[in-house]
Amino acid sequence: MSVEIWPPIAPHQLKAAVETSQKRELDWLVQDLRETLTNVKHGLEDCYALLAPIDPGSTLVLSTPRNEIVKGHITRVGTRIVKGTIHLRLRTLPQQTLTINPDHPIHLAPLVTLHTLLTHSLDLLTMTLSFTYPTESDSASAKSPSPSSSSSSPQLSSAAFLSSQLRLLSQSISESIAILKGPPLVTAADPSWTTRSIASSHFDPPLTAAAASNHGLGATSIPPISFHLSIQESSIVLWLRSLEAADAPVGFGTKLAFAIGTARRLEHDEADRVFGFCCGGEGHGGPGGSPGSMMPSNGGNNNTTRSTTQNTAAGTGAMGQPEVDVYVREKVRVESADPSLLSLAAKLTALGHTLGLARRNLAAVMGEELED
Template sequence: MRIEVYPKVSPEVLEREVQDATLRELAWLITEIQESLLSLRSGLEECLSLLAPSQPGSTLVLSTSRSEGLKGFVTRVGSGIVKGDMQVKMHGLANTKGLGYYRLQLSGQSETSLHLPQLTDCRNFVQSALTTLPSSASVQTQKSLSLPTKTASAVIDSKLLTSQLDSLLSDIRSARGILKATPKSNLFPYHAVDGGLFEPTLPENLALDVTIQDAAIVTEIRLLEYVNTPSAGYAGITAALAGMNIDQHLSNFNFREKIAGAFKGRKQTAAGAVDGGEEGVCVYKGVEVRVKERIRVESQDPSLMSVVAKLGALEHNLAMGRTSLEIVMRSGCSF
């Protein structure tokens, strides 16, 4: 792009005028962005209210789509599951006495709530973004300054505003990302729920995870089997050796036959365990286990969906302001 001025002026004067015009544009853009930041406060405060522990909370249904593996509900208040009732049907899991399923209950007492650390982290990031926003008094003071004063401090103000926008974008992206994906540290086998929160107490061979992914409450139940427990094959070998009478069975043929039968049973048992396991061997609570069966249910939370949508809109507006500021600053690279 070429700029022509009539009447003709020297290149030095033209360059100075272009730089002054860029500074005036930069000063105007800084004022506009600061005013737009004030409107972000209401959006962030709405997100905080949706994440706040307000009664009666959100009651979500748990239901597997094509089976009766998991039925029930959970109630979320703030960053914790305060109430829940789950009916679980899994092969190898004994039913509750008098019922055709295994029943897990979480009482409605606040001291027994199941904590969701993702929501606590999300709330902290939103709160951090709120503290980064400028106050209305400082914006009004900046707006009331004369144009020469704004122009003189435009370069310094633009750098400070860029740092402020980067901090806001980082907090909002982190808060939104937490509701979209679950850290590995909160997943099986690295994380274990306190079994004492439930009635009855969670069995040792049952792993329960309640996390958040894509603004949904994800409930995962795994039925475990221990890897280092004596298998049926070893039991068969022990029984064969214990029941062998040396006086009556001196034949090497009989001895080899019994040992071969015991190892055959062990091989079949081990193969069945490997084929039936959903995942490989892992360490859970300091013990090597294998997952025999897993149930996973996602329940969309309307409040969390609203928070993700609001944070996405705020992130988009901030990114547009950051890009506009960067373009103007780049055009005046000689500042």
């Protein structure tokens, strides 16, 4: 089966007609994308609003399922945890209550990065719309130069610019989705994890050296608990680790209890491994405050080396604080789904699909390969 054109067209005329048809199709597609990109901009503005610091914020429950090891709540306003009360009944520490100090809110570094990406995406899309689809006043000012400037295929140059801008916008949205998805859960076979613990100054009252001494950490400024918040699958995840000094003396009664089996250490994937722990004091690794850091140390059964990005010298933390070798006695993970972050992830995913379709259509008309 073949397709013929009637009346017949000379080869050179057919080539010119094909080029004219392609230019018209490209011009039509560029104009049609205006509505699509306007809708994408409205969607990004909705995403931006979901992360805006609007009071009273989102109150999230932090509670371990089927037990009361951890029970409490936190309030997120924008990219910060501004208040919260968490009751702990860990098996390796006395019962206690942690209260977040409102004067020292906790900044969630992933959400700070996400906020920056959303701002960049909105600015990028606004510039793209204003350049590709100028208003009447912009068009009038653009006509003031000599008409020879319009002879260089404005449709093609506009489409090429639009294609490059959509690629940058798609990358930014993909990075935003990856932040909300979070890193995969590490296992015992992966000793390369690094976590940053919230400094004691973010709690009221702060965890003091006396509390550390009472729980086996000796006369140091290191609190007996590592408190870490992260984002995973659009949920707020709290990691709690009960710590003890690696060189703390073990009493004869405790040794005997371990030997005869009347007592045993809690089993988890970080047991019997030595970690270098340092408290970051008042500074913050992100805006507004600073966590300490906890990382695998050269000791025990761990063969990994300390991260040089987290240490300024051997045995010294990033903030100049001395490191203490510790064991993780108990490890608890608590997850709290955040409705705003779940909605944000769904909207960003839909916007990513819309942009992907627009990019594929534009690449097909321009006869180019789609770049990731």
